[in-house]
Amino acid sequence: MSQIYDRVALIGLGLIASSMYWxxxxxxxxxxxxxxxxxEATRDTARRIGLCDRVCDTAQEAVEGADLVVLCVPVGAMGxxxxxxxxxxxxxxxxxxxxxxxxxxxxxxxxxxxxxVHFVPAHPLAGTEHSGPESGFAELFDxxxxxxxxxxxxxxxxxxxxxxxxxxxxxxxxxxxADHHDLVLAVTSHAPHLIAYTMVGVADDLRRVTxxxxxxxxxxxxxxxxxxxxxxxxxxxDVFLTNKDATLEILGRFTEELFALQRAIRTGDGQHLFDYFxxxxxxxxxxxxxxxxxxxxxxxxVKAKS
Ligand code: NAP
Numbered sequence: 304m305s306q307i308y309d310r311v312a313l314i315g316l317g318l319i320a321s322s323m324y325w326x327x328x329x330x331x332x333x334x335x336x337x338x339x340x341x342x343e344a345t346r347d348t349a350r351r352i353g354l355c356d357r358v359c360d361t362a363q364e365a366v367e368g369a370d371l372v373v374l375c376v377p378v379g380a381m382g383x384x385x386x387x388x389x390x391x392x393x394x395x396x397x398x399x400x401x402x403x404x405x406x407x408x409x410x411x412x413x414x415x416x417x418x419x420v421h422f423v424p425a426h427p428l429a430g431t432e433h434s435g436p437e438s439g440f441a442e443l444f445d446x447x448x449x450x451x452x453x454x455x456x457x458x459x460x461x462x463x464x465x466x467x468x469x470x471x472x473x474x475x476x477x478x479x480x481a482d483h484h485d486l487v488l489a490v491t492s493h494a495p496h497l498i499a500y501t502m503v504g505v506a507d508d509l510r511r512v513t514x515x516x517x518x519x520x521x522x523x524x525x526x527x528x529x530x531x532x533x534x535x536x537x538x539x540x541d542v543f544l545t546n547k548d549a550t551l552e553i554l555g556r557f558t559e560e561l562f563a564l565q566r567a568i569r570t571g572d573g574q575h576l577f578d579y580f581x582x583x584x585x586x587x588x589x590x591x592x593x594x595x596x597x598x599x600x601x602x603x604x605v606k607a608k609s
Contacts (some may be wrong), residue, residue: 315376321439455506
């Protein structure tokens, strides 16, 4: 794979930025990658583990001379970061982001993009429940989708170049409109996270989550909720605050379906439950057939040594 950008700047050095760095290096997609994180502790960690060719003490220093700047901070921090770096952006450069919500990021970042600089928002649909500079790995984006969400007037050449970068990092790339993106993600990611947070919260409220039985027998389903509910609190707070409408719409539908299932249980309507679970099982099959998960039992977890 050949070099796509001379210089890339990653602003925010957490899970996504660190995975991008290792994936860019794996394929030689950029000449130099600079990085910036707001805390000294994160910058020190980045320097210690060799994350980025150059770690800078200010965002402006990291961005100077960059052909591509990727904002890898929580959604609520994108606007202030864009405002900070705007004066030093190189003419002809592209600004992108990896935020999990798109309409809000476009509204917050767009006004700060100077004339002559391209803005191409993006969202890699890949992640783990871990965060911070040491959580990234080069394979995170392999065979995962990255959605590009061009804004009105986005330069086709800038879009094509960013697409090549994501493909070079292992992703499949699609383009989508911001509102549609936010609705799709509310269904596939945001609402499921809220449900996981709730389920773990319910167990905690029952004061049984620390009981040895709940932990010991958690493989019965609860364990998978706890993994999702361990995701970064700042990131997820921002997702719900900024994708309010789509998330509330999906949660409304969820509540209706939940009531219907509740009713079926109360009235002993086994046919309703059976038909419902048959339909959902087919969706799981579709995800496996699309190569987005493995068919291995127990989600492919490596068995603990006895
Ligand atoms: P992360 O591991 O928690 O890292 C976040 C980074 O942003 C850290 O370097 C942090 O700096 C910096 N930061 C936090 N608040 C900031 C602020 N107010 N101003 C400036 N910098 C700030 O997060 P991540 O998982 O990489 O997520 C980054 C972005 O990717 C988010 O927008 C998220 O929605 C999106 N995303 C996440 C996932 C996922 O599964 N995690 C998947 C796809 C997209 P310090 O370390 O110095 O605090």
